[in-house]
Amino acid sequence: MDYNVLIGGAAGQGIDTLSYIIEKTLKRCGLYVFSMKDYMSRVRGGHNFIQVRFGDKPIYSHDEKFNAIIALDEDTVNLHAKSLKTSGKLILDKSISDNSAYLSFDFKAVAKECGNPRVAGTAAVGVLLKLFGIPLDVSHTVLDDEFKGDVLNANIKAIDTGYNMAKQIFNVTLGKKDDNIYISGNEAIALGAIAAGVKFYSGYPMTPSTSVMTYIAKKSHDAGIVVEQVEDEISAINMALGASYAGVRAMTGSSGGGFALMVEGISLAGITEIPIVITEVQRPGPATGFPTRTEQGDLRFIIHSGHGEFPKMVISLRSPEDAFYQTARAFNIADKYQIPVILVSDQYLADSGVTVKPFDFTKVTIERHISGNEALENGVYKRYKLTESGISPRIIPGKVEGATVLIDSDEHDEFGHITESQDVRVKMVNKRMKKFKLLKEEIQEPLFIGAENPDVLITCWGSTYGPVKEAVDMLLKDGMSIGALSFGDIWPFPTKLIKKYGKFAKMIIDVEQNATAQLDSLMRENALIKADEHILKYDGRMMSSRYIYERVREMTKASSLY
């Protein structure tokens, strides 16, 4: 059982809310759900749509063909009717089209009867739920959470009326119980940060990263977290560094354009050795690019962000589940090595909703690596004390009587004082780079999926994990010897598994949502392994598993591998 529906309309028609009702209702029926948002950078008009895929097994990505479509405007009909499966149904108001091939209803009249012109779309949702035989009472629990008073009553009446206007067509086996959560990538980052004890978040709104900040702000008072909307991203990172210096866990985040402004601060974190966690939720660039769409074009920029040479860690996120645990882990690594840790996501992961097992908060540990009096030698504290590991004991300003903490963006001596000494310079560079060496032992190798020692090896990173996993499953069913390495930790670059599997593979296909195959360049540089073929997509729309599947078939056929 694997169904796929789409709801489309203009900005301002409420498709977010309508889709949310569908998604949450399906989820509460114990089904697995995956939703993907496609929206334009405007507040009114244009064409937006949300795809909702659901079934009885975990779903990792979106699909391109639909069993049902709700069209709130004519554009949706013109653009998406052709993507309906043979048995697919298109639901619309009769004012848009009375073509008998479609299921057209007078939703406007229903809305009028319900006493609220805004609920016409809710009636269409009622029709959709009936097509799949989804219990109406579950949808009521969702409406009950979303609306109050008259608006709630109008929505319930509308969904009921719509439901009774249609007939069931598709068979859905409902789940036995609803014990999953339904969450987006950005929400999972926010939740991971809160669990890890973030106390200060400074940021400037930028699509598609904003909802990380929004969720933390919602919990601000309950969790005691200061969320400050700043004048620019330069302020965002410099503030977060100030808060971290003063002893709290601090975070900032943006998309590529805002991250570009933060780069001087990343360099500052590097030389001052102040822990910080930064999220970069990518969208297509250069410059303003495609504000609301997806791409993986910033990887090398992120890895090299910040002038000068210093250690940093870059972790790309595969899924909401991964996002939660890796965000919490990022804070521990930042504190342990006193470095910037950058989490890399993208619009696809940011906005997609996925049903996953509830996160296990007992797996989140908080390791601050903060010292007290014991860090003093004869009553004196050296912030940049030269040690075997390169990591200097860190104390918090004001917390150790008689000790002061001096950090400096200039090259400095062990006390933090400006220096111009060649000797001290070399010692300090070596100290910082020792941490990079240690960090290499900390990194996680990529996740391997598929047949052991496969002929065909896919390489990918971050959010392409979902589509790649489903494509590999389809190709395995076809009998192909195929596997994939999905990179999460990506800097320092993990080389063990790519070297291991790269040797056996007859064909390496690098799959990335960018134009220049940036992961492939990292593999060549760090592991001396080179992809034979590439599947690259940079039109701002996420590749689907079907897209990858078809291209792998073509490539392997062309080389007579299969």
Next chain:
Amino acid sequence: MNTAFETYETAWCPGCGNFGILNALKDALTELGLKPHQVVIASGIGQAAKMPHYINVNGFNGLHGRALPPATAINIANKDLKVIIDSGDGDTYGEGGNHFIHAIRRNANIAHFVHDNQIYGLTKGQASPTTAKGQKTSLQFDGVILDPVKPIKLALTMGAGFVARSFSGNHEHLKKMMKEAIMYDGYALLDIFQPCVTFNKVNTFKWYNDRVYELPDDYDYTDLDNAFKVADEWGDRIPIGIIYKVEKPTYIDNVSFLKDGPPLVDAKLDPMMAEKYLDDFR
């Protein structure tokens, strides 16, 4: 003299106006009974911004123009620390101009000491945002063609609750102003005339001595309209003193859990406290 704040040799030119500021600051901190670990000085880049190296307190010597954002966050993260900024006119009104405007809006508890020498010292003599129009410099060979920033007026316009000016050549006055600014609850701007003996041949000790006068004891610093007039006095007579001062709710006051709770840095961290938020996603 109290030696608790002594440290490190300075790299300032002999006779630099910064020495007067350093000495006044050490005396002000001593007279306020503060201990080195209770104070943080944040700074950007420039000669003034080297202050954290010349005085034994906590120091955040960050990036050019960026003293205010970390200083604000340090106050938010630990309201028990006394947060001071020492940075120059270029750092504060030029590179950091955007932060200056918004820091006033935030009103975090910061005493901001701007070493205003009306020139760029560290980069050797170019115009700063406060260099007089027409003044020839090492880069503006035909003289500066821009109007200068008027920091006092700008701060008043943005609604700063404490706006003052002093002169590094008047130790007692400067020390008094510093103590007032440090004790003020909220953002306090103290613009300090600081002769650059090497690169500013116009605004010398004599130039300032000939012009500055102390605002009289009966001056009403709560009168905003009048403060604007005083802020505009420039030329033969330039006023120093507290030009404007009123009480305002601070950033901390505006966030109830910061105001009523312990400092943020003392918060207990426990992942399990966040588990209940999973209900948002059921």
